[in-house]
Amino acid sequence: MRSGSRPGKEASAAEGRALVWSGGSLSSDQVVPQDAEAQSAPRGRGLSSRWFLLIGLVIIGNIAAFILFPPFPREGNPGEACSFPVCYINGTLEFPAPHTVIGPVAPADQLVTFTPSISSTILTMWIVMVVLLVAVILMTRGRELIPGRAQNAFEFLYEFMGDFGMSIAGAAARPYIPLFIAFFILILFSNWSGLIPPVGRLEQLRAPTSDVNITIGLALVSFLYFEYQGFRRLGVRGYLGKFFPLYEFKNGIAAGGIALFVGLVELMLEFVKPVTLSMRLFGNIYGGEVALGVITALTIAFVPVFLVGLEFMLNAIQALIFSVLTLIFITLAIESHHEEEGHIAEEALGNVEGEGHQLQPAH
Numbered sequence: 620m621r622s623g624s625r626p627g628k629e630a631s632a633a634e635g636r637a638l639v640w641s642g643g644s645l646s647s648d649q650v651v652p653q654d655a656e657a658q659s660a661p662r663g664r665g666l667s668s669r670w671f672l673l674i675g676l677v678i679i680g681n682i683a684a685f686i687l688f689p690p691f692p693r694e695g696n697p698g699e700a701c702s703f704p705v706c707y708i709n710g711t712l713e714f715p716a717p718h719t720v721i722g723p724v725a726p727a728d729q730l731v732t733f734t735p736s737i738s739s740t741i742l743t744m745w746i747v748m749v750v751l752l753v754a755v756i757l758m759t760r761g762r763e764l765i766p767g768r769a770q771n772a773f774e775f776l777y778e779f780m781g782d783f784g785m786s787i788a789g790a791a792a793r794p795y796i797p798l799f800i801a802f803f804i805l806i807l808f809s810n811w812s813g814l815i816p817p818v819g820r821l822e823q824l825r826a827p828t829s830d831v832n833i834t835i836g837l838a839l840v841s842f843l844y845f846e847y848q849g850f851r852r853l854g855v856r857g858y859l860g861k862f863f864p865l866y867e868f869k870n871g872i873a874a875g876g877i878a879l880f881v882g883l884v885e886l887m888l889e890f891v892k893p894v895t896l897s898m899r900l901f902g903n904i905y906g907g908e909v910a911l912g913v914i915t916a917l918t919i920a921f922v923p924v925f926l927v928g929l930e931f932m933l934n935a936i937q938a939l940i941f942s943v944l945t946l947i948f949i950t951l952a953i954e955s956h957h958e959e960e961g962h963i964a965e966e967a968l969g970n971v972e973g974e975g976h977q978l979q980p981a982h
Contacts, residue, residue, distance in 0.1 A: 717741075717830045718822040730831055743818060744827035747808050776800075787943060788950045795949050798844070803942040806837070806900070810934035813908055814927055828937075829908045831901040838897035841945040846889075849952030857955055862886040892948060896941060903937045 716727045722736025758769040780803060781796045792799070806828060812818050813826025827833045849858045860866070862882040868875030907930045914926055 717825055717832070720823050731835065732832060738830065738832075739823050739825040740827045740830035740833050743812055743824050744809060744833060746824075747812055747827065748805070751804060751808060784943070784946050788946050791953065792946055792950050795848075795946060798949075799942050799946045802837075802841070802945055803938050806941055807935055807938035809833075810904055810938055811931065813904065814911075814930060814934075826904060826908060828900055828904040831897065831905075834897040834901040834904075835893070837900070837941070838893040841896060841941075841948070842893040845945065845949040845952045848949055852953040853955050858952075861955075862889075892944075896944060900937055900941055903933065907933060 716725060716729060716732065717738035717740045719725055719734070719736045719738055720742050723734050725732040725734040725736060725738070755773065758773040777800060780800045784792055784796050784799045788795075809827040813829060818824045818826060828837075849861075852858075853861075862885055864878040864882050865875070867878035911926055911930060
């Protein structure tokens with residue numbers, strides 16, 4: 620014990636003994652030490668200090684990225700003079716066509732390309748996939764009955780997302796929960812990669828989901844999977860019967876014609892699903908990248924902190940929307956229309972008969 624702390628403690632102990640010896644009703648057990656009062660005081664500075672530290676790291680990262688990778692003219696080379704603010708904005712913006720890293724250069728004026736090359740978005744997505752695989756392996760390596768912090772965090776995320784998916788799509792979605800979580804984690808960190816200063820500053824690195832070619836690929840994987848599950852669960856005849864309900868013609872020409880028209884509309888909407896999945900994700904992420912790039916170019920560091928926080932939340936929402944819609948589309952694909960055939964009409968007739976009995980006059 621340090622000698623500098625003895626006088627204060629001896630004084631407090633003396634005051635406690637004086638209260639007991641004075642004959643009062645206050646005992647020594649009722650005297651609360653000053654150290655205990657200090658320990659019981661609420662701690663409200665820990666969270667605020669962490670937030671200030673995070674904001675400081677974001678500001679330092681933006682300044683470091685601006686110094687290490689300064690903007691330059693779009694048609695020029697790094698290091699050339701760049702006038703403010705037009706050149707700063709044009710030098711920071713990422714146009715829809717990604718930069719080609721390896722292979723034939725894709726046309727810069729085309730949004731969707733079919734050039735067999737490795738673009739900056741593909742390279743960044745491969746890096747994100749490797750990082751995620753290594754992180755998951757390290758977090759789940761040597762699984763124990765009493766998990767550590769890393770294993771506990773992974774199990775919490777998996778169970779939380781699994782319960783969330785089941786609450787939306789029902790019990791039929793249980794076999795597809797791993798795919799739902801995989802889509803969410805991959806798209807989430809692909810979105811968040813664009814918030815790291817080197818990504819977007821270097822031509823070789825760019826947020827994967829800010830490229831429409833990547834989002835179309837993700838949407839096609841989702842589309843092919845839920846179409847495959849529909850054919851696998853219902854068979855070719857059963858699944859196509861959802862779009863060509865020829866069996867409804869047994870209820871009359873009018874009923875068959877209406878059912879066939881509705882089925883054709885549903886068939887058209889099936890091919891709209893991958894378009895909406897890809898364009899929604901691309902539009903939101905690319906729009907956020909443009910807004911963040913413009914504000915960063917004009918203010919360098921300080922104002923983008925708040926925009927980064929907003930993009931952090933919106934990117935998570937977009938990843939959740941894509942994965943939830945994929946899960947819902949799967950459950951819709953495996954549902955059979957034959958299970959509902961005739962039940963709606965019987966239920967309606969039953970309700971009409973029940974109301975008729977209730978409206979009968981009393982004798």
